[in-house]
Amino acid sequence: VTLHELQLLRPALSTHLVPSGEAAKAPAVVERLWSELEIGRDGWIVGFGGGSTTDVAGFVAATHLRGVRWVAVPTTLVGMVDAAIGGKTGINTAEGKNLVGAFHFPQQVFVDPSFLATLPDEERQAGMAEVVKTGLLAGSELWELPEVEMIRACAAFKASVVLADPYEREGRRTILNLGHTFAHALEAGSGYELRHGDAVALGLLAALRLSGRSTDVVEELLAPEPVRADRDRAWQALLRDKKGELNLVLLGDEGGYLSPVPEADVRRALDELIAD
Amino acid sequence: VTLHELQLLRPALSTHLVPSGEAAKAPAVVERLWSELEIGRDGWIVGFGGGSTTDVAGFVAATHLRGVRWVAVPTTLVGMVDAAIGGKTGINTAEGKNLVGAFHFPQQVFVDPSFLATLPDEERQAGMAEVVKTGLLAGSELWELPEVEMIRACAAFKASVVLADPYEREGRRTILNLGHTFAHALEAGSGYELRHGDAVALGLLAALRLSGRSTDVVEELLAPEPVRADRDRAWQALLRDKKGELNLVLLGDEGGYLSPVPEADVRRALDELIAD
Numbered sequence: 001v002t003l004h005e006l007q008l009l010r011p012a013l014s015t016h017l018v019p020s021g022e023a024a025k026a027p028a029v030v031e032r033l034w035s036e037l038e039i040g041r042d043g044w045i046v047g048f049g050g051g052s053t054t055d056v057a058g059f060v061a062a063t064h065l066r067g068v069r070w071v072a073v074p075t076t077l078v079g080m081v082d083a084a085i086g087g088k089t090g091i092n093t094a095e096g097k098n099l100v101g102a103f104h105f106p107q108q109v110f111v112d113p114s115f116l117a118t119l120p121d122e123e124r125q126a127g128m129a130e131v132v133k134t135g136l137l138a139g140s141e142l143w144e145l146p147e148v149e150m151i152r153a154c155a156a157f158k159a160s161v162v163l164a165d166p167y168e169r170e171g172r173r174t175i176l177n178l179g180h181t182f183a184h185a186l187e188a189g190s191g192y193e194l195r196h197g198d199a200v201a202l203g204l205l206a207a208l209r210l211s212g213r214s215t216d217v218v219e220e221l222l223a224p225e226p227v228r229a230d231r232d233r234a235w236q237a238l239l240r241d242k243k244g245e246l247n248l249v250l251l252g253d254e255g256g257y258l259s260p261v262p263e264a265d266v267r268r269a270l271d272e273l274i275a276d
Numbered sequence: 277v278t279l280h281e282l283q284l285l286r287p288a289l290s291t292h293l294v295p296s297g298e299a300a301k302a303p304a305v306v307e308r309l310w311s312e313l314e315i316g317r318d319g320w321i322v323g324f325g326g327g328s329t330t331d332v333a334g335f336v337a338a339t340h341l342r343g344v345r346w347v348a349v350p351t352t353l354v355g356m357v358d359a360a361i362g363g364k365t366g367i368n369t370a371e372g373k374n375l376v377g378a379f380h381f382p383q384q385v386f387v388d389p390s391f392l393a394t395l396p397d398e399e400r401q402a403g404m405a406e407v408v409k410t411g412l413l414a415g416s417e418l419w420e421l422p423e424v425e426m427i428r429a430c431a432a433f434k435a436s437v438v439l440a441d442p443y444e445r446e447g448r449r450t451i452l453n454l455g456h457t458f459a460h461a462l463e464a465g466s467g468y469e470l471r472h473g474d475a476v477a478l479g480l481l482a483a484l485r486l487s488g489r490s491t492d493v494v495e496e497l498l499a500p501e502p503v504r505a506d507r508d509r510a511w512q513a514l515l516r517d518k519k520g521e522l523n524l525v526l527l528g529d530e531g532g533y534l535s536p537v538p539e540a541d542v543r544r545a546l547d548e549l550i551a552d
Contacts, residue, residue: 027310031303034369034376063339066366066377067443090342093310100310101342102378167343 013046014038022192024052025091027100033060041065047106050076050123051083055101058089062104072106075115077127078197081134081154084109086162086176096237097184097192103167111155113148125222126197132221133178133204134158137256143221175256178249179203181238182270186227189234189274194227202227206269210261211250226275234270289322290314298468300328301367303376309336320345323382326352326399327359331377334365338380348382351391353403354473357410357430360385362438362452372513373460373468379443387431389424401498402473408497409454409480410434413532419497451532454525455479457514458546462503465510465550470503478503482545486537487526502551510546 016036018024037060039045045068047057054072061070074084090101116124128143134154135142142153158176165172182203187194201222208215218224239246245260292312294300313336315321321344323333330348337346350360366377392400404419410430411418418429434452441448458479463470477498484491494500515522521536 027303027307031369034303035371059339063335063376063378065375066364066379088342093307095311099341100339102339103342 018049018053018056020050020052022052022092022097024049024056025097027091027093029056030060030063030091034064037064039064039068041068043068044107045070046073047071047084048073048075049079050074051079054079054084055089055098056091058087058104058106059091059101061106062089062102067104069107070104072109074109074111076119077116077124077151078130079127080111080113080116080151081127082130082158084111085155085158086173087166096240097187105166109155111151113151116147122195122197126195126200129197129200129204129222130154132218133176133200136204136208136217136251137161137175137178139253139255141217143217171258174258175249178251178256179205179207181248182206182273185234185238185270186229186273188237189229189231190227191230194229198224198227202273206273207249208251209272210248210265210269211252213251224273226273229274231271231274234274235267238266238270294325294329294332296326296328298328298368298373300325300332301373303367303369305332306336306339306367310340313340315340315344317341317344320347320383322347322349323360324349324351325355326350327355330355330360331365331374332367334363334380334382335367335377337382338365338378343380345383346380348385350385350387352395352399353392353427354399354406355403356387356389356392356427357403358406358434360387361431361434362449363442372516373463381442385431387427389427392423398471398473402471402476405473405476405480405498406430408494409452409476412480412484412493412527413437413451413454415529415531417493419493447534450534451525454527454532455481455483457524458482458549461510461514461546462505462549464513465505465507466503467506470505474500474503478549482549483525484527485548486524486541486545487528489527500549502549505550507547507550510550511543514542514546 016033018029045057045061047054047070054074058070061068072084074080087103087105089104090098093099131143131154134157138157142150145153161173161176168174179200180203183199186199186202201224204218205215205224246263246266247258248261249256250259292309294305321333321337323330323346330350334346337344348360350356363379363381365380366374369375407419407430410433414433418426421429437449437452444450455476456479459475462475462478477500480494481491481500522539522542523534524537525532526535
């Protein structure tokens with residue numbers, strides 16, 4: 001299905017464009033969408049695009065008329081295996097990414113891998129970082145599967161974890177953050193110049209090192225290179241909201257688990273990801 | 277409890293002021309609060325003030341970090357008997373009131389009638405419109421009770437209706453809108469110059485007339501007078517989101533119920549509320 005076909009199917013569909021990438025996740029974009037929408041409580045929103053687009057579409061669906069139903073149609077690999085699944089919607093503010101948002105589960109997520117035919121290589125690589133993360137957590141080399149099965153397996157794994165802890169209240173959902181504490185810190189330390197996929201690849205390296213496990217898969221499939229970033233800024237971002245003991249998601253034989261890690265070890269692992 | 281006492285009790289409390297009245301319920305205020313808040317997911321927000329303040333505080337609680345817990349401390353009669361109860365949070369946009377919002381239930385609602393000692397008469401009158409509405413729906417002259425019992429009875433009635441249909445999906449909660457379709461139309465038709473309590477008093481008149489019931493109580497307690505408003509603008513506002521058949525909340529012997537009403541009758545009832 002293409003956007004054009006959607007419009008042919010549903011002539012009443014109104015379309016609202018958002019900027020590509022993270023620029024979609026801005027308060028000003030949300031305010032514009034709030035103003036443009038004319039649907040009632042029985043209306044639906046279709047989030048059609050990459051992870052940023054479905055994030056903002058879902059957040060607008062959560063807040064328009066105190067919540068309307070929505071459908072996600074991810075068109076990128078990262079959207080299909082991660083971003084569009086699990087009901088986390090959100091936008092960015094000057095203070096940080098995804099600090100504003102809501103849990104608002106889509107009624108359906110339509111995954112059509114034919115969108116990937118035109119996906120740029122760097123976008124595919126960004127998605128592969130989440131595929132590798134998912135495979136590590138699932139204890140299965142999901143990245144070896146043919147594309148369609150790989151996507152299905154990643155989406156299914158994420159959905160199963162989310163269903164066990166939909167609102168991330170019990171810690172079980174938190175394992176999906178494997179490597180992401182470092183990734184977010186690197187993104188902040190680079191002034192958000194670093195692409196999310198590259199940051200996640202580096203974050204996985206650090207998480208595997210702290211877990212005492214081989215990093216071969218990450219090196220082979222994602223080939224992460226240390227990046228330029230402000231070390232102090234990255235460290236401050238990591239400490240934020242982690243007052244006192246640092247609890248990180250590590251990888252064990254049974255999958256991901258939360259564990260306290262000494263601050264010096266975390267700092268060292270972060271520093272290794274940053275180029276001089 | 278006063279705001280000052282709250283600060284003494286909880287030195288870590290950070291306070292964030294919002295404009296009084298509907299001006300609090302603006303996207304710009306929400307954006308500022310999103311930026312100012314530094315609490316984590318285990319933090320709480322206390323909405324302390326009138327209905328507009330608790331509405332915006334609750335909405336920010338719904339959307340900060342995908343939802344944090346909050347407590348409502350209403351300081352006006354309308355807040356204590358209506359606005360702070362039931363989990364509806366929201367803000368206004370140029371397109372209309374409460375078109376943006378979320379259902380996000382407070383952990384607690386602290387009602388301290390001693391706040392009412394300094395409440396201006398016109399604010400008390402605005403609250404009495406909701407008290408009369410509640411009494412009509414409850415089939416009991418709640419307005420005759422001593423103030424503290426009156427507040428408790430109104431809050432309890434609203435809470436019981438909300439609990440039967442928290443997300444307004446089954447129509448049962450909708451009965452709380454008795455008179456409010458007309459009130460919202462009059463507010464729009466007056467360019468939002470009309471105070472909500474006055475609009476609700478007039479809306480109750482129209483709803484009782486269409487229900488074929490006496491309007492004596494409303495006339496005696498609220499003494500509503502027809503107001504200046506743009507008739508067409510009010511009518512268009514009323515039709516908005518009511519495509520096709522007009523379903524209104526009417527009052528019967530068993531309480532409120534939803535019923536289709538012929539368009540011409542609705543229009544006539546609305547016109548009677550507007551002064552030439």
